[in-house]
Amino acid sequence: MTSKIMSYSYDEYIELVRSFHGFPAPGVLIGGFMVDLAVKNLPEGVLYDALCETKTCLPDAIQLLTPCTIGNGWLTVLPLGRYALSLYDKYTHEGVRVYLDEAKMGPWQEVRNWFMKLKTKQEQDTERLYREIQEAGQDMLSLRPVKLKPEFVQEKHKGKVALCPKCGESYPVSDGEVCLGCQGSDPYF
The missing domain is CATH 3.30.60.80 (Wheat Germ Agglutinin (Isolectin 2); domain 1)
Structure with missing residues (x-):
């Protein structure tokens, strides 16, 4: 399998996640595919900010793969509890939103078990979960264009x-x- 996440092979990305997050959490692994899809759907050379709709795992994928971090103010985390992110133009506030789409998880039951909390962490087959994440890649994601409301664009000063x-x-x-x-x-x- 030749899954790529930005410039990383899947195995390289797992090691990057391990070194930053502490272990290769499924949410950060899936987040890598989400960030990759979003970046590929932005115009070339656009300066962008990020909005993350969950505080768990996904912000780390954004910080690992983009220049958007909580520390520099280019990443805003809204605790909406949805596994979604948006990358958007800093000036026009137009961009793309990517989310993990349960309706597309048909062939990847272990991913569904993890995402919908159908099994406890101890009951999950971790190796199968990692394999399914790699197999699915971006096929379990959905993307749509967005324009952020002014009240959600973080003031930088x-x-x-x-x-x-x-x-x-x-x-x-x-x-x-x-x-x-x-x-x-x-x-x-």
Whole structure:
């Protein structure tokens, strides 16, 4: 089998995922095919951002295979719980959305078992799952053109910064008189 994910062979991509994610999670492996399909359906040379509709696994595939990361602000993660991603032009906000399509999983039952949680992780046949992901590649994905609503296009600028009068740390002035942590959003006791 000669499945390619961007410039990587399937086996090379598994090792890349292992080194970044900790283990070759099925969601990151499938995500590789999703990113590859999206990139191939964007105009050549377009500067793009990414939107990921789940916080689990898929953001790692985007960060591994594109310049879009959470750290540089080019990747937005919306916790919608859908296994989908969009790559879109930074300026026009037009792009493509790719999602894992359950209706196309017919021949790949172990992928369906994993995706629909029909088997526990312990009950899954991991080798069969990896083999089916490779066999299916992009055949279990769907793609459509999209244009993002303005409210979902992430603002890239922090704006003015000040020192919080309560804790003394820097924060975006647009957050209010004190930082969000001092407003009650601090996760620490």
